[in-house]
Structure formats: structure tokens, C-alpha cells
Amino acid sequence: MTSEDQKNVAIDVTAVETPQSPGIFADIASSFTYASYQNAIPVLRRVGVENRSDRQVDSLRLELSSTPAFLRPKTWTIDRVIPGDHLPLGDRKVELDAGYLAGLNEAELGEIGLTP
Template structure:
């Protein structure tokens, strides 16, 4: 989600000259985002299209609700007509807040650039805060799908036991030996037994 700062009186920003804050910010966050160190900001830069330079600037990042730690950058100088990329993009998510979400909610990230008390630019970005066990889908969180696999969940032991019993009932060794046999057909058989064990639970989809 790449956006640039709002300008003009409607955004509550000082009159021109105005600097643009251009940031590529993740659209969704969940507890898995924290656990897997997914970056909040993929890139951020300050564009100064004016003929005026600015000194002793401060860029502040905050969120509402406070699902991340506030951060500020001190910028000594922004040269006229220049584009200044910021290399420090480390933003800390609040693990406790994200872990406590049972329902998705709307959030907002604000980036505000000031100099000498004057607001030079302000950017507000709407984001989605997902429940702890909610995946954001392929578009936003394709890389996080594996984070929702829980091999140590207590329910897994029961499924594996059922799969072993199904193998034995059909005259096959009941050991779940994975690829140790070196026989691809054995691996397929184990996968089929586990699938049958899951099907035997008669699970139903719930929105």
C-alpha cells in the first residue's frame, strides 16, 4: 500500500511549501506479523518538490489504536528539490495488543513531518488489524500462511492415532514413519490415511 501525504487546509497542514511523505505500508497486521518480523514499512521517503530547503525536521509515526510502538526520526536537512529515502524502517509491533484481538478491527497509522513547530506534511493510512487466528489472504499475507500451521496442537495426536488405526484396519503397517521407508507409495498412503481421518470428523465450514 503505497501512499503519499495529504496537502492543503483539508488535511490540517500548513500552507505551501509542502513536503510529500511517500511510504509503502503493509495493509494488514496480525499476531503472526509480529512473530515472523513482517515489516510495517517496506519503504519510506521524503519528497521536497519546492525550491525551499528545510532544517531540523522531525518525522513522527503513531498508530490508533496503539498496535505499534511510536517512532520518530530526526532529519537534519531536506534539500530543495530532493528526494530523501529513510533507511531506518524498523517499527516494533505491540505483541500484547495483537495477541489479544479476538475480532478484526480498523486501525490507522499517522506519519507527521514537522519543522520548528510547523507541520510540513501529514499522512494517514488505514490498515486492518486481524484477530489472532485470522489469516489476511493471498494478497496481503501469502508469506504468512505457514505460520498458522500448529503441529503441536493437542488435536493432532488424535488425528494421527485415527490415521494409524485406519492403516491397520486395511492391513498396512500402522507406524507413521513418514519418508523413512524410502517408498513414495508409502508416503502417499500415509497422507491418504490422515486425510481420511480428518474426513471422518465430519467437519463443517463456518463463516
């Protein structure tokens, strides 16, 4: 195993929801390495929102962030989610900070947050 393979970040996923906000579903890699980045292995495999209320939600923003900043923040804008709708998002590309990942010399715990 090379030192590049040992540079990894463990992920803790946090989704913040309020009683009126739509639900968030996501499949995020539990850990990844600099080699994962080099081989284009996705961090975000699936993401979307669902409206469990009886009201339509308009102009929804879903924001993705990380601590520490090992990925670039991303925002999705969703025009409308009707009651009972389960809406997967097609644009799952997340830009990682290659310089940050390359500078790691040991495993580091990180957190990804999704906020409506």
C-alpha cells in the same frame, strides 16, 4: 487456520501535509496479523520525504503514530532536505505492541499516521 492467524489489524494510512511541508512517501502493509509480527514481516516497507519546494528544509521531524496504539510511536530527525530531493529513510523498523495484537480476538481497523 489457527486463531492466531485470524488476529489481524487492517490499516488506513494518513499523511498530514501542509503547503510548505515536505511530501511524505510510504509503503505500509495494508493489513497484518499477530503471526506476521511473530515472523518479523515488516509493517513499514518504505518511507521517506521529498522536498517539492524551492527552499531547503532544515531540522525536519517525521513522526509515526497509530490509532489504536498497536505500534509504538517513532520519530525520525532529518538534518536537511534540499529542493527537489527525494530522501528514503533507512531505519524502517517499527515496534509493534505484541500484547495488544495477541489480545485481539477479531479483526480490528487501525490507522497509521505520518506527520512532518
